[in-house]
Amino acid sequence: MNDAVLSIENITVQFGGVVAVNNLSMKVRKGEIVSLIGPNGAGKTTAFNAITGVYQATNGRVVFNGDVILESHPTGKMKKLYAGENADLYHKIKKNTPDKIAKMGMGRTFQNIRLFKELSVLDNVLIAMHMRLRGNLFTDTFMINYKEEQKMREDALALLKIVDLYDQQNEIASSLPYGKQRHLEIARALATNPSLLLLDEPAAGMNPQETEELTALIRKIRDDFDLTVLLIEHHMNLVMDISDWIYVIDFGKLIASGNPEEIQNNQRVIDAYLGVAEDE
Numbered sequence: 592m593n594d595a596v597l598s599i600e601n602i603t604v605q606f607g608g609v610v611a612v613n614n615l616s617m618k619v620r621k622g623e624i625v626s627l628i629g630p631n632g633a634g635k636t637t638a639f640n641a642i643t644g645v646y647q648a649t650n651g652r653v654v655f656n657g658d659v660i661l662e663s664h665p666t667g668k669m670k671k672l673y674a675g676e677n678a679d680l681y682h683k684i685k686k687n688t689p690d691k692i693a694k695m696g697m698g699r700t701f702q703n704i705r706l707f708k709e710l711s712v713l714d715n716v717l718i719a720m721h722m723r724l725r726g727n728l729f730t731d732t733f734m735i736n737y738k739e740e741q742k743m744r745e746d747a748l749a750l751l752k753i754v755d756l757y758d759q760q761n762e763i764a765s766s767l768p769y770g771k772q773r774h775l776e777i778a779r780a781l782a783t784n785p786s787l788l789l790l791d792e793p794a795a796g797m798n799p800q801e802t803e804e805l806t807a808l809i810r811k812i813r814d815d816f817d818l819t820v821l822l823i824e825h826h827m828n829l830v831m832d833i834s835d836w837i838y839v840i841d842f843g844k845l846i847a848s849g850n851p852e853e854i855q856n857n858q859r860v861i862d863a864y865l866g867v868a869e870d871e
Contacts, residue, residue: 602651613843634843698785708765719782770801
């Protein structure tokens with residue numbers, strides 16, 4: 592049985608003559624915490640952006656919860672695959688944008704924090720929750736969806752308790768310490784009600800204590816929300832401690848995959864991070 596929540600199949604992302612991601616294939620199974628690692632500039636965030644529809648892949652496809660959500664092929668191959676009765680399929684798949692993919696159940700954070708910095712902590716989470724509202728102009732005008740709005744506020748406060756920001760709910764987001772801003776980003780991603788959570792360098796800029804707290808938080812939300820997690824991270828202690836499976840890329844290509852122990856002892860991974868001696 593295929594229990595993969597996410598399948599990335601031969602994804603290539605090319606910008607002019609630069610191949611940022613090169614024929615990458617990965618699988619993320621339900622309930623796992625999977626890490627995507629590699630040296631700076633290896634193509635990790637580009638891969639995330641292709642998965643979530645920010646970038647259109649040059650080639651390959653993404654399957655999420657059994658549905659093909661993104662697909663791209665070179666022009667000649669595309670015409671052959673999508674001829675006749677399937678002529679509209681390519682157009683439909685290619686049209687999936689980040690907001691549509693988020694509504695399908697894929698939430699994410701970003702390498703560079705992207706909060707609404709002049710709004711309150713609570714408002715940052717509420718804005719993300721509005722994606723789930725069923726209201727329209729009529730119900731909003733006459734406040735018919737008041738109960739839904741109230742439930743949304745209660746849910747937002749519950750999320751802030753989980754990430755230890757309940758007492759700061761009325762503070763301006765930009766006033767939070769850096770580590771707490773990262774926690775707020777995670778709360779905002781959770782507010783979209785995802786089944787798959789993608790975290791792009793969540794421990795960036797954190798001190799050891801904050802990193803340890805983040806590790807515990809990721810485990811907690813995976814368990815409490817029945818989530819699957821895919822993360823990019825440079826903190827190897829966090830990666831080795833938390834990951835069920837690890838994929839390693841270098842110059843956009845997959846060079847290794849395995850459990851933490853296998854990755855730690857993989858010479859090709861060691862060479863990618865530390866470099867290879869000139870006489871080799």
